[in-house]
Amino acid sequence: MIATSTDVSKPKVATRKRLIDAAARLFALHGYNGLTMRSVALDAQANIAAANYHFGSKDAMVLEMLRERVQPINERRLELLNQAKNNQAGRPLTTHQIFHSLIFPIGEEISKSTKSRCSLAQLVARTFTEPVHFIEKMHQRFFSQIADIYYLELSLVYPNAPAREIYWHLHLAVSSMLGALAQHRRLNDFSRGHCAENDVGAMITRLIQFITHGFDRGIKTQF
Amino acid sequence: MIATSTDVSKPKVATRKRLIDAAARLFALHGYNGLTMRSVALDAQANIAAANYHFGSKDAMVLEMLRERVQPINERRLELLNQAKNNQAGRPLTTHQIFHSLIFPIGEEISKSTKSRCSLAQLVARTFTEPVHFIEKMHQRFFSQIADIYYLELSLVYPNAPAREIYWHLHLAVSSMLGALAQHRRLNDFSRGHCAENDVGAMITRLIQFITHGFDRGIKTQF
DNA sequence: GAGTTTTTCAAACAAGCGTTTTAATTGATT
DNA sequence: AATCAATTAAAACGCTTGTTTGAAAAACTC
Numbered sequence: 001m002i003a004t005s006t007d008v009s010k011p012k013v014a015t016r017k018r019l020i021d022a023a024a025r026l027f028a029l030h031g032y033n034g035l036t037m038r039s040v041a042l043d044a045q046a047n048i049a050a051a052n053y054h055f056g057s058k059d060a061m062v063l064e065m066l067r068e069r070v071q072p073i074n075e076r077r078l079e080l081l082n083q084a085k086n087n088q089a090g091r092p093l094t095t096h097q098i099f100h101s102l103i104f105p106i107g108e109e110i111s112k113s114t115k116s117r118c119s120l121a122q123l124v125a126r127t128f129t130e131p132v133h134f135i136e137k138m139h140q141r142f143f144s145q146i147a148d149i150y151y152l153e154l155s156l157v158y159p160n161a162p163a164r165e166i167y168w169h170l171h172l173a174v175s176s177m178l179g180a181l182a183q184h185r186r187l188n189d190f191s192r193g194h195c196a197e198n199d200v201g202a203m204i205t206r207l208i209q210f211i212t213h214g215f216d217r218g219i220k221t222q223f
Numbered sequence: 224m225i226a227t228s229t230d231v232s233k234p235k236v237a238t239r240k241r242l243i244d245a246a247a248r249l250f251a252l253h254g255y256n257g258l259t260m261r262s263v264a265l266d267a268q269a270n271i272a273a274a275n276y277h278f279g280s281k282d283a284m285v286l287e288m289l290r291e292r293v294q295p296i297n298e299r300r301l302e303l304l305n306q307a308k309n310n311q312a313g314r315p316l317t318t319h320q321i322f323h324s325l326i327f328p329i330g331e332e333i334s335k336s337t338k339s340r341c342s343l344a345q346l347v348a349r350t351f352t353e354p355v356h357f358i359e360k361m362h363q364r365f366f367s368q369i370a371d372i373y374y375l376e377l378s379l380v381y382p383n384a385p386a387r388e389i390y391w392h393l394h395l396a397v398s399s400m401l402g403a404l405a406q407h408r409r410l411n412d413f414s415r416g417h418c419a420e421n422d423v424g425a426m427i428t429r430l431i432q433f434i435t436h437g438f439d440r441g442i443k444t445q446f
Numbered sequence: 447g448a449g450t451t452t453t454t455c456a457a458a459c460a461a462g463c464g465t466t467t468t469a470a471t472t473g474a475t476t
Numbered sequence: 477a478a479t480c481a482a483t484t485a486a487a488a489c490g491c492t493t494g495t496t497t498g499a500a501a502a503a504c505t506c
Contacts (some may be wrong), residue, residue: 015483031354033254033257047484048485051464131253131254139409168418171403175399175406179401191387195394209437209440259493260495272497
């Protein structure tokens with residue numbers, strides 16, 4: 001259908017990839033409703049019917065695009081988490097290590113695509129503020145299991161803290177991360193030029209610290 | 224035109240108010256692109272042309288709705304901030320006091336409208352993730368001066384910290400606040416029932432603490 | 447209560463939406 | 477070179493969008 005087993009052809013997969021890339025950029029910029037099949041086709045220099053041919057529908061296209069963008073980040077998260085656990089050799093992790101593994105991979109992906117910089121940050125953030133029916137499809141599919149894993153790790157660090165507190169603070173941490181990603185492009189204006197928004201590394205480092213402090217102190221002052 | 228000086232009539236202003244309320248709810252639920260004039264008219268039990276008659280256009284209607292929702296919150300913020308300053312009688316404020324005055328008023332407004340609960344949180348948050356052209360209009364109009372005031376207060380608390388650090392951490396604080404508001408409705412699912420999302424007071428209290436810790440420790444560890 | 451203004455209403459407008467259809471074109475395998 | 481599936485292309489489908497129109501209704505003024 002789409003690709004044979006010995007696939008070395010170029011223009012065939014190219015259109016599909018161009019559509020995905022265009023969809024990613026336009027979704028990040030304008031959200032689900034603001035993304036139109038025509039704008040995607042125009043941006044990808046493809047025909048209006050191409051997207052429907054390759055993906056079947058707008059919904060399917062956007063979900064596939066999100067899958068391709070989110071999956072590598074989630075895989076990297078678990079990789080870093082397991083790496084840290086191996087280094088600790090049985091001793092409990094620090095919350096900084098845990099949040100580092102959660103947030104750092106996003107920074108890596110943002111830095112990779114030097115061209116579309118902020119768009120990935122916005123893309124990830126937008127998946128959490130899009131129209132209800134669409135989030136639910138996506139959120140359950142890509143993030144619910146990750147959330148479970150991180151809850152478990154944090155509850156191991158604070159075995160005496162009640163589940164409610166762990167959940168509350170993890171929720172605040174994740175929400176803060178998403179907020180920071182969503183607002184990042186405003187940093188330059190907001191700071192009146194004092195902070196450069198193209199310094200993704202600085203953003204990620206500070207974000208990890210900020211969230212770690214918020215989480216740790218919030219739990220520790222009670223237990 | 225719309226209302227005389229001795230205004231005791233009901234149905235005249237009622238339609239306009241019903242439109243604003245409907246616009247607020249639908250904007251919070253579906254965002255700017257997801258809000259349609261027809262859906263607003265239907266929700267407000269008004270004619271399709273009513274909104275255009277009263278406001279001129281969709282853009283003008285939504286901006287007016289935002290103004291009516293955001294302005295009282297901003298006024299209350301400055302009220303609480305000045306209250307705290309008077310209580311301190313010249314001594315520097317604590318960051319907790321500052322962030323309390325920033326965040327608490329939103330909680331008050333959310334609690335007021337018991338009917339549409341989470342919708343205000345989502346509404347405020349959505350104003351920051353909506354299509355670019357629309358944010359810029361709105362953000363500059365309602366939030367830029369507030370940001371300046373809070374930067375100033377925080378720089379008085381940490382007079383030795385460079386402006387860059389204050390801006391960075393304030394940006395993270397505001398972003399976290401917005402993220403938490405945007406994600407609040409997901410709290411119940413996220414925590415697998417451990418945290419009740421209808422407890423707005425608990426959310427606000429924890430959020431203020433979380434952000435204060437993130438801000439304070441981030442600045443203090445460096446200066 | 448006539449006259450004027452303000453507000454409501456149903457209907458229609460052009461433009462844009464996701465999707466479908468049908469035909470032309472491509473490219474690899476036979 | 478011929479064949480056949482995979483892909484692209486142009487045009488149109490039915491539907492929804494924000495906005496406009498012109499007349500009816502309501503409210504207010506004098």
